[in-house]
Amino acid sequence: MSRDNDIHPAIRRRRFTLTRRRKATVAAAAAIVVISPALAAADIASPPVAPLEVVVFPERDFVVTEGGPGNTTLDFAIIRNGVTIGTASGTTDAAGLLEVNHPGGVCWQGVTPNIMAGDVLQVTEQGVTPVSGYAVRTQGVRATNVGEIVGNTVVVHGVALNDAGNPLPLNRVEQRIVNPDFRDLANPLERRDIRATTDDGNLKPDNSPGAPPGAFIATHTLQFADQRQAALAGQTRVLGWMRTAPNGDRLGITIWEEDELGGPGFGGCPQRADYAVTAFNRPSIKIGHNGLTVSGTSNDATDVQITLVDGAAKTTNPSKAATITGSTFKAAFTRAQVNRLRDGRIRAVGSYTVAGGKIDGVVKTIVKDLKAPRPAQSDTRSGVYQRTQFVSLFRAAGEARTSQIFYTTNGRTPGLGSLKFRRPVRISSTHTLRAVVVDQAGNKSVSNCKTHVGCWRIAIR
Numbered sequence: 393m394s395r396d397n398d399i400h401p402a403i404r405r406r407r408f409t410l411t412r413r414r415k416a417t418v419a420a421a422a423a424i425v426v427i428s429p430a431l432a433a434a435d436i437a438s439p440p441v442a443p444l445e446v447v448v449f450p451e452r453d454f455v456v457t458e459g460g461p462g463n464t465t466l467d468f469a470i471i472r473n474g475v476t477i478g479t480a481s482g483t484t485d486a487a488g489l490l491e492v493n494h495p496g497g498v499c500w501q502g503v504t505p506n507i508m509a510g511d512v513l514q515v516t517e518q519g520v521t522p523v524s525g526y527a528v529r530t531q532g533v534r535a536t537n538v539g540e541i542v543g544n545t546v547v548v549h550g551v552a553l554n555d556a557g558n559p560l561p562l563n564r565v566e567q568r569i570v571n572p573d574f575r576d577l578a579n580p581l582e583r584r585d586i587r588a589t590t591d592d593g594n595l596k597p598d599n600s601p602g603a604p605p606g607a608f609i610a611t612h613t614l615q616f617a618d619q620r621q622a623a624l625a626g627q628t629r630v631l632g633w634m635r636t637a638p639n640g641d642r643l644g645i646t647i648w649e650e651d652e653l654g655g656p657g658f659g660g661c662p663q664r665a666d667y668a669v670t671a672f673n674r675p676s677i678k679i680g681h682n683g684l685t686v687s688g689t690s691n692d693a694t695d696v697q698i699t700l701v702d703g704a705a706k707t708t709n710p711s712k713a714a715t716i717t718g719s720t721f722k723a724a725f726t727r728a729q730v731n732r733l734r735d736g737r738i739r740a741v742g743s744y745t746v747a748g749g750k751i752d753g754v755v756k757t758i759v760k761d762l763k764a765p766r767p768a769q770s771d772t773r774s775g776v777y778q779r780t781q782f783v784s785l786f787r788a789a790g791e792a793r794t795s796q797i798f799y800t801t802n803g804r805t806p807g808l809g810s811l812k813f814r815r816p817v818r819i820s821s822t823h824t825l826r827a828v829v830v831d832q833a834g835n836k837s838v839s840n841c842k843t844h845v846g847c848w849r850i851a852i853r
Contacts, residue, residue, distance in 0.1 A: 439634040439644025440526035447645045448530050450507040451652035453493050457515055460488040465518040468492055470505045475748035478505030493657035503665035504655055510555045529555035531632035531646040538628050546623040548610040550630050559606035563590045564633050567610035571626030579616040586612045665691040667753030669740040676833040677760035684730050686740045687722045695745035698723040702733040735761050761833035765795050767846040768827035776851045782816035785827050799827040822851040
C-alpha cells in the first residue's frame, strides 16, 4: 500500500461535480480518439480535461477518476494493443470520485491487470448510447535509483518516456520525494514532499555517456543534514502527463511510486494475472553456461513467443515458441542461440496471443558476460617487509565498476563467500594474500600463486 493515506495531492486539492452538459463540452474540447476497435463509434476524449482528474498508478495497478458526474456508474477497461486485458465497474460518489484496486474502491473483475507503460485506461458511462468517455495513456516514467547526497543536494536519476516509448518532454514531468517526517524534523519542512520540475530548474536531461533515452536528473537542495537523510528515507515518485492545458492543468497523469507492489490493492480483490516474463533458470549468463530457460505467466494466452534481444542492430535475435501449461509458460534457448547475442543486458520479450489479438507483456532482463575479468591488482608486491603492511586491492583499468573484489589471507582460492575488499588489508605477519575480481555475471578472474597473478606472499620480519 502507499506510504501516505492520500489518493494523490493533485487529486485531493480540488473536488468538482460535473454536470452532463459540462461533461459533453469537456469531451468535445479534448482530442477525440478511438481507443478500441470495438468502440469504433465511440467518442473518447484523450486525455480528459479539467475538471476531470484521471490518474494511473501502474506500480499498484490502481486507477482513480474524479470530477465527473456524481452517483454515476462507470465502466473501466485497461487496453493493450487494442486488446482489453482488465475491466472494472463501479458507481462514483457525490463528488464524482471512484477508485479501482484501492481501499474504499472497487476491484478489477476476475483478475488484476499488471498495468504497463503504453496501456490505455478507458472510462465510459455505463448504459449510455452512443458510448462516450475518456482515456489516459500510461506514461513510461520511473526513477532508476532512490538517490544520493552530493554536498547539500539529494540527487535522483530517472527515465521519462511517453506511451510510445519515446522521450517525454521534461516540462511534462515532475519528480517527488515523499516523507511525512519532513514536517517533524529538528529542521522541519513545510510540506510532506519535495519536488523537482523544469520550472524551478531542478529537473534536467541526463546527457552523461551511457544514459538511456529519456534519462533525467532531479536535484533537491536541502540545507540541513536531517532533511537530506529524511529525503533518502522517503519514497521516490515520478509524475508524467499527456498534455498541459493553457492554464497549467496536467491532463492524463501517470504516477510511478517506488517500492509499491502490484496485484490486489486491498482484501478480497483478485490476484494479478500477468502476461510477463518472470524468471530465468540462472541468475546470469556467464562462462560455461549451457543455455537459458525463460518462464513466466501467460494468463489466458493461447500462444506465447519469446525473443531474446540484445539491442544490437546487427544481431539476429533468437525467438522461441513457449510451452504453455495452464497460465504459465517456459521457453528453452540453446547455448548456440544465446551465444549469438552480444554481452551486456539481454531482454526477454514476450508476444502473447489472446482472444482479441496479440499483446506484449512485462519484460525481464538478464546479464550476459562470457569474458572473465582481468586479475586483481595490488599496491604492494610480494616480498619481505620490516613492519606491518596495509595492502590495497583494485580492479584493472577499464574493468566495470559493478565488479567486486574478494580475498583470502590463508592461501586458499577466494570466491563469493570470501571477504569482500572494502579497506586496506592489514598484514602483520607472514601471509599469502589472494584476490579475485568477480563481475556482475559471476565470472571470476584468475588467482594463481605459481604465476604470481592475483596472489602475493607478504612476509613480515
